[in-house]
Amino acid sequence: MSNLLSQLGIGANALGVQRSVSATASHNIENASTPGFARQRVELASLAGTTFGRVALGGGVEALGVTQARDFFLDAQIPAARSATAAFDAAVSVATAITTLDPNDEYGLPASLSNFYSALRNLSARPGDPASRQAAVRAAETLAQRFQGGARDLAAARAAADDELRATVDGANQLGREVADLNAQIRVARGSGAEPNDLIARRRHLAEELASLTGAELFEDHGDLNLRTGAVGLVMGDRAATFSTEPDAANGGHLALQVTGADATGPEALASRDVGGRLAGILDGRDRVLGTAESKLDQLAFDFAASINGVHAAGVALDGSSGRDLFDAGIVEGAAGRIDVNAAITGDPRLFAAGATAAPGDSTNLLAMIATESAPLASGSDPRAALSELIGEFGSAVSQIERSAEAARAVGSHLDGLRESNRGVSIEEEIVRMTQAQRVFEAVTKVIKTADEMLGSLMSIK
Amino acid sequence: MRVTDRALFESSIARNGAARERHAKATAEASTGLKVQHPWDSSATPQITRYRLDADRMRAINGAVGAARGDLDLVDGTLAGVVNVLQRGGELAVQLANDTYNAADRASAAAEVRALRDEVLRLANIESAGRYLLSGTAEGTRPFDAAGSYQGDAGERRIELAPGSTEVVSFRGDEILGTAAGGIDVLAALDDLALALEADDTAAIRTSIDAMHTGVGQVAVAQSKVGGVMLGLEIAEASNRTLADVADERRAELTDADFIEAATNLAFAERALEASFAATAKSFGPSLLDVLR
Numbered sequence: 001m002s003n004l005l006s007q008l009g010i011g012a013n014a015l016g017v018q019r020s021v022s023a024t025a026s027h028n029i030e031n032a033s034t035p036g037f038a039r040q041r042v043e044l045a046s047l048a049g050t051t052f053g054r055v056a057l058g059g060g061v062e063a064l065g066v067t068q069a070r071d072f073f074l075d076a077q078i079p080a081a082r083s084a085t086a087a088f089d090a091a092v093s094v095a096t097a098i099t100t101l102d103p104n105d106e107y108g109l110p111a112s113l114s115n116f117y118s119a120l121r122n123l124s125a126r127p128g129d130p131a132s133r134q135a136a137v138r139a140a141e142t143l144a145q146r147f148q149g150g151a152r153d154l155a156a157a158r159a160a161a162d163d164e165l166r167a168t169v170d171g172a173n174q175l176g177r178e179v180a181d182l183n184a185q186i187r188v189a190r191g192s193g194a195e196p197n198d199l200i201a202r203r204r205h206l207a208e209e210l211a212s213l214t215g216a217e218l219f220e221d222h223g224d225l226n227l228r229t230g231a232v233g234l235v236m237g238d239r240a241a242t243f244s245t246e247p248d249a250a251n252g253g254h255l256a257l258q259v260t261g262a263d264a265t266g267p268e269a270l271a272s273r274d275v276g277g278r279l280a281g282i283l284d285g286r287d288r289v290l291g292t293a294e295s296k297l298d299q300l301a302f303d304f305a306a307s308i309n310g311v312h313a314a315g316v317a318l319d320g321s322s323g324r325d326l327f328d329a330g331i332v333e334g335a336a337g338r339i340d341v342n343a344a345i346t347g348d349p350r351l352f353a354a355g356a357t358a359a360p361g362d363s364t365n366l367l368a369m370i371a372t373e374s375a376p377l378a379s380g381s382d383p384r385a386a387l388s389e390l391i392g393e394f395g396s397a398v399s400q401i402e403r404s405a406e407a408a409r410a411v412g413s414h415l416d417g418l419r420e421s422n423r424g425v426s427i428e429e430e431i432v433r434m435t436q437a438q439r440v441f442e443a444v445t446k447v448i449k450t451a452d453e454m455l456g457s458l459m460s461i462k
Numbered sequence: 463m464r465v466t467d468r469a470l471f472e473s474s475i476a477r478n479g480a481a482r483e484r485h486a487k488a489t490a491e492a493s494t495g496l497k498v499q500h501p502w503d504s505s506a507t508p509q510i511t512r513y514r515l516d517a518d519r520m521r522a523i524n525g526a527v528g529a530a531r532g533d534l535d536l537v538d539g540t541l542a543g544v545v546n547v548l549q550r551g552g553e554l555a556v557q558l559a560n561d562t563y564n565a566a567d568r569a570s571a572a573a574e575v576r577a578l579r580d581e582v583l584r585l586a587n588i589e590s591a592g593r594y595l596l597s598g599t600a601e602g603t604r605p606f607d608a609a610g611s612y613q614g615d616a617g618e619r620r621i622e623l624a625p626g627s628t629e630v631v632s633f634r635g636d637e638i639l640g641t642a643a644g645g646i647d648v649l650a651a652l653d654d655l656a657l658a659l660e661a662d663d664t665a666a667i668r669t670s671i672d673a674m675h676t677g678v679g680q681v682a683v684a685q686s687k688v689g690g691v692m693l694g695l696e697i698a699e700a701s702n703r704t705l706a707d708v709a710d711e712r713r714a715e716l717t718d719a720d721f722i723e724a725a726t727n728l729a730f731a732e733r734a735l736e737a738s739f740a741a742t743a744k745s746f747g748p749s750l751l752d753v754l755r
Contacts, residue, residue: 032466032467032468033467033468033471095502096500096502099500101501102499102500102501103498103501103507103510103511103514103717104496104498104499104510104717110511110514110515111514111518113515114514114515114518114519114522115518117518117519117522118518118519118521118522118525121522121523121525121526121621121622122522122525122526122529124526124619124620124621124622125525125526125527125529125530125533125621125631126529126591126593127599127619128593128601128602129591129593355599355617357599357615357617359598359599359600359601359615359617360593360599360600360601360602361593361597361598361599361600361601361617361619361632362599362617362619363599363619363620363621364620367620367621367622367628370622371626373519373625374625374626384512384515384519385512387511387515388507388508388509388511388512388515389508391501391507391508391511392501392505392507392508392511394501394502395500395501395502395503395504395505395507396502396505398500398501398502399502399503399505402502413476416472417469417473420466420468420469420472421463421464421465421466421469422464424464424466424467424468424469425466425467425468426464426465426466426467427467427749427750427751428749428750429464431750431751431754432750435754
């Protein structure tokens with residue numbers, strides 16, 4: 001009789017276990033598309049029961065706990081892969097925001113440089129012709145405007161990168177706080193004896209997001225998931241670092257990155273090499289790719305203006321005056337954004353120094369100005385070669401990053417695929433498991449009913 | 463390998479995205495005719511830029527050469543006119559040096575010579591759009607005043623025929639019609655002839671015959687020099703045109719899409735996109751949910 005009663009108890013326990021199996025499968029299905037979710041399983045084990053003489057009877061089933069699928073090797077690989085992909089993608093996104101250096105732009109810098117020299121050549125055929133003089137001055141103005149437009153385009157792209165940097169820093173700070181909070185919550189949950197699988201999966205997901213933004217390295221320490229970049233701890237237990245930005249006067253007022261570590265040290269300045277992920281990509285695209293193009297454009301504008309001015313100042317205007325610059329570019333830094341045609345010449349094209357004398361048909365100085373097209377600038381290349389090199393180097397830098405981004409995406413996608421294969425939810429699997437649990441549940445209820453009937457039979461013996 | 467639902471959807475998104483990107487790129491290439499739009503589209507952008515600048519330069523040189531040729535055509539026509547006038551002067555001198563003509567005949571011829579002299583002066587002061595063509599570089603100054611005195615300068619204007627190569631395209635009236643290059647003063651020679659005719663001085667008229675012949679030769683030599691410069695400009699123009707075409711062709715090879723290839727790529731990309739959509743739809747199809755009821 002007591003065995004029949006215990007059988008009822010075992011059956012009731014089994015019903016609970018099967019219910020938890022079904023609930024876990026249901027939970028898996030519900031989270032099939034949740035980012036970072038790892039499928040969970042109820043670990044089952046048979047229970048030892050009672051012994052009747054030499055006969056040992058089983059004690060039913062118990063749920064040892066709920067575990068989640070995990071591949072430690074892939075977990076270690078994926079943050080670095082995501083960081084690399086995010087870095088290259090961000091750099092490409094920042095660097096490809098400009099069209100100024102497009103080689104086929106009919107109104108771009110190469111076309112304007114050509115038009116300027118073309119106008120000088122036209123003028124050389126009729127140096128005294130007012131319309132040709134006006135056209136030459138206009139071509140010089142257009143070229144100056146193209147330099148200015150290029151500088152504006154680059155500056156706007158770099159400013160947009162600053163906005164992106166600020167947003168990414170906000171995102172990284174938010175993620176850092178969330179991971180630290182989850183560390184704290186997981187500690188508390190573990191204190192109650194249960195493994196908080198959902199919190200753990202979410203923490204890893206957010207930590208990997210943070211790694212993709214910052215290039216941080218993940219490591220586990222006494223149950224906490226911590227992150228560090230270089231020597232700076234970004235998340236240490238329940239404390240998180242804070243990234244911030246500060247205008248950098250030495251870099252044209254663009255934002256510099258700094259971090260106050262999770263241990264409250266700092267703030268410490270961070271260069272692009274000190275971080276990884278999206279932050280590094282933004283800094284790299286902004287400063288190395290766009291910054292280099294900006295500096296080279298400034299240098300080209302300055303050198304070009306100096307080259308033309310040197311010749312123009314030696315020439316003589318129609319009014320007999322000389323010693324006047326054609327372009328005003330100021331110092332090297334910011335020259336492309338500042339370059340403009342001498343206002344006196346714009347106002348009176350007769351002051352364009354076309355000749356070595358004031359004679360209206362004298363094109364001597366024009367020929368010298370035309371010769372600057374093939375003469376080395378201070379940088380060593382002539383204006384055409386310098387512009388071609390600038391465009392080529394910029395394109396080469398961007399395409400190199402694009403290729404790296406493509407390779408990184410392929411690696412990341414492969415690793416994600418492998419991990420998804422291991423830990424992802426298969427709805428078919430879960431439905432089968434639910435069905436299996438349902439069948440077992442039904443069978444156990446049958447067992448309970450049978451035991452109940454047996455007990456009833458016993459109770460009815462008179 | 464387990465294939466999860468999430469992997470299925472993610473790969474569909476990635477696959478369709480990649481197919482869409484290829485399709486967009488093929489569409490852009492086919493519609494613009496360019497396979498290089500941005501500096502990062504090709505490693506050959508420095509060459510593309512350089513070829514463009516080269517072609518532009520050669521065309522710009524030809525623009526200036528073309529303008530100079532227009533001036534030279536006018537100068538050539540002018541000098542041909544002067545030669546004709548001087549030849550007529552020579553004919554009159556030969557004719558009226560003959561003793562069969564009397565003083566009245568010669569006075570009448572003198573009037574014609576005066577008119578010829580005015581015609582040479584008019585021709586010598588030829589202008590184009592307000593620019594005097596025989597003043598050296600003093601284009602704003604009439605080359606000769608009414609007395610036949612040269613008012614231009616000794617400057618010369620050059621234009622570029624090719625990178626590093628220039629040619630003089632200005633002319634000095636004092637060299638062509640005067641004594642600056644060792645010749646005779648053509649206007650003065652006509653004046654002398656008119657005076658001789660008016661004075662009925664046959665000896666002086668005979669002297670003028672030689673002057674007229676010398677003048678014709680002098681201007682004809684200048685005209686042939688103009689012709690030589692024009693020929694040089696024509697040759698340079700043709701050569702520059704060829705160089706510009708070569709630069710354009712090389713640039714086109716690097717930057718322009720081959721139409722057939724672009725159309726084929728577009729058709730292929732369309733087909734690939736459709737296939738990707740079809741595969742995605744199929745992959746969503748078989749599900750245990752469809753059979754479990």
